[in-house]
Amino acid sequence: MKKQTIQPFLTVANYHLLEQQMNKIIQTLATTKDKNIILAVHGIVESEITAKLALSTAETELIEQLFNVTDRAHGEAYLERLKPYVIPFKAVTASTLKSLFKKEKKLKLPKLEEMDFQQICYLAWDDPGTHRKYVVLEQDEQLKAIKGTFSNNTIKGICALCNRHSEVGLYTTSVKGQVVGTFTNYSNYICADSQTCNRHVTDIEKTKEFFERVTQ
Numbered sequence: 001m002k003k004q005t006i007q008p009f010l011t012v013a014n015y016h017l018l019e020q021q022m023n024k025i026i027q028t029l030a031t032t033k034d035k036n037i038i039l040a041v042h043g044i045v046e047s048e049i050t051a052k053l054a055l056s057t058a059e060t061e062l063i064e065q066l067f068n069v070t071d072r073a074h075g076e077a078y079l080e081r082l083k084p085y086v087i088p089f090k091a092v093t094a095s096t097l098k099s100l101f102k103k104e105k106k107l108k109l110p111k112l113e114e115m116d117f118q119q120i121c122y123l124a125w126d127d128p129g130t131h132r133k134y135v136v137l138e139q140d141e142q143l144k145a146i147k148g149t150f151s152n153n154t155i156k157g158i159c160a161l162c163n164r165h166s167e168v169g170l171y172t173t174s175v176k177g178q179v180v181g182t183f184t185n186y187s188n189y190i191c192a193d194s195q196t197c198n199r200h201v202t203d204i205e206k207t208k209e210f211f212e213r214v215t216q
Helices: 012-032 036-052 058-066 072-083 094-100 194-200 204-215
Strands: 124-125 132-139 142-150 155-158 165-177 183-191
Touching: 012 036, 012 058, 012 072, 012 194, 012 204, 036 058, 058 155, 094 132, 094 142, 124 194, 132 204, 142 155, 142 204, 155 183, 165 194, 165 204, 183 194
Parallel strands: none
Antiparallel strands: 124 132, 132 142, 142 165, 155 165, 165 183
16 A cells, blocks of 8 residues: 655645535536536636645645546545545643633533544534533634624524525624723624534635634
8 A cells, every 4th residue: 555645734624625626526517418517617626726725746636636526426535535634623622621711610611522623624612501602713823712602593694704605693702902891892693503614614714814803
């Protein structure tokens, strides 16, 4: 068996981008036999990937296997081959999360043992009893955390985290103001289901921009 020589180079968001683009190709192949349409879709997919990923020659050869995908089973096998090249979300422990949310005396922790860190761009979990949602993101090699209240009243809309149309609810966070004792509230619509939201993230920079907006 040939030894893997390419080091992990894909972020989780990159992986989701490739999955999204692969689905475009599969859907096109399932609906048309027109070679011109198929070539046009290949061109669009190539442009999307080139715009988001800076790849070495060896990495490009690996990614270009995407264009050989012919059906769903073939596509799933391709994605499975990519997994060794995905850089997972920074591993966290219960003590790490407690240190990020020091002021939470009764912090409800997520089930970390059930998390697949190769599938998440950010870590989020809910405390139904308090309607709080906790979100952790890695930025500049540091873990950053926010907490807020999440409204149970959901609507169809654009999520501020993944920028996709989904079932969203109002997420409100508070940041200390410049004057002692004052706070600034930020309310944004984000996905009700954080797992689904994670799968939708194909550009982590937009997710980081959300964090910057609500922590300034």
